[in-house]
Amino acid sequence: MRLTIREALLSFRRAPVLSALAITTIAFALFVLGLFGLVVINLRSTLAQIEERVEIVVYLTRGTPVEVVTVAIGDIQAFPEVQSVNYVTEDQALERARQELVEFQGVFDDLTQNPLPASLEIRMRQGYRDSRSVRDVADRLRGFRFAEDVRFGRDWVEKLDRLRGIAGVVGLVIGLGFAAASVMIIGTTIRMTVLSRAREIHIMRLVGATDGFIRRPFLLDGAMKGALGGAFAIVLNYGAYLAVSRGLFEAAFFSVEQTTLFLLFGTVLGLAASAFSVGRHLPQV
Numbered sequence: 001m002r003l004t005i006r007e008a009l010l011s012f013r014r015a016p017v018l019s020a021l022a023i024t025t026i027a028f029a030l031f032v033l034g035l036f037g038l039v040v041i042n043l044r045s046t047l048a049q050i051e052e053r054v055e056i057v058v059y060l061t062r063g064t065p066v067e068v069v070t071v072a073i074g075d076i077q078a079f080p081e082v083q084s085v086n087y088v089t090e091d092q093a094l095e096r097a098r099q100e101l102v103e104f105q106g107v108f109d110d111l112t113q114n115p116l117p118a119s120l121e122i123r124m125r126q127g128y129r130d131s132r133s134v135r136d137v138a139d140r141l142r143g144f145r146f147a148e149d150v151r152f153g154r155d156w157v158e159k160l161d162r163l164r165g166i167a168g169v170v171g172l173v174i175g176l177g178f179a180a181a182s183v184m185i186i187g188t189t190i191r192m193t194v195l196s197r198a199r200e201i202h203i204m205r206l207v208g209a210t211d212g213f214i215r216r217p218f219l220l221d222g223a224m225k226g227a228l229g230g231a232f233a234i235v236l237n238y239g240a241y242l243a244v245s246r247g248l249f250e251a252a253f254f255s256v257e258q259t260t261l262f263l264l265f266g267t268v269l270g271l272a273a274s275a276f277s278v279g280r281h282l283p284q285v
Helices: 001-012 016-051 064-077 090-100 102-108 130-143 154-196 198-206 211-247 256-284
Strands: 055-060 082-086 119-124 149-153
Touching: 016 154, 016 211, 064 082, 064 119, 082 090, 102 149, 119 130, 130 149, 154 198, 154 256, 211 256
Parallel strands: none
Antiparallel strands: 055 119, 055 149, 082 119
């Protein structure tokens, strides 16, 4: 094992320019992938904030007894999709309208009777904020006799679903594309290293070295290049995150777990690319 590590480290000394170029190229490939990952993280954070506002409003028939409403609130809160139910009286609805619609203050002052109905504001649990779940609950609420109207913003809930789906597909496609590019870069680097050491490998075979023994330093070399490239990419992504947070808007960065996974991804990527390149080119040496 010690010999394997020493040989892998010697590859950096034998070809410092090539190694630096490989690490830098991997870093920039993973940097672009990391940038898109940050976009996805912040987009998901924004979508989560929007999802929290997904609610169903049930407008009550005027004159519905409070006792009936109280029993109905208990029944609705028993729905597995429902997080909370808020009862808004007619007076509370009018006061809210006065505060939010200041430009119509004169109209409100001239009112002799409150035209706004009481309502139930129903928020959905996490995991049930998609259009199908919201629509199912809305259909059940229409079955209550006191429900004069049920609204939930069907159009924007469906648009939220589509946006969530598009973000997932685009993220997967771009992630796979940059992963493939990184594999090609590392594989090319390992191929050049194998070819540059062809004579040394031939001598090692003459003295009885197995292909497994010869292959191990190359695999470790690729894993180290992938890990260093991933670490460099994290530094670049953090610089981009600071620039955006200080100059444009408050953004979110990778968590400790996500950073660890990113470094592990770079390492595994380098190892996989090395294994592919060595397996393909070592028999030709």
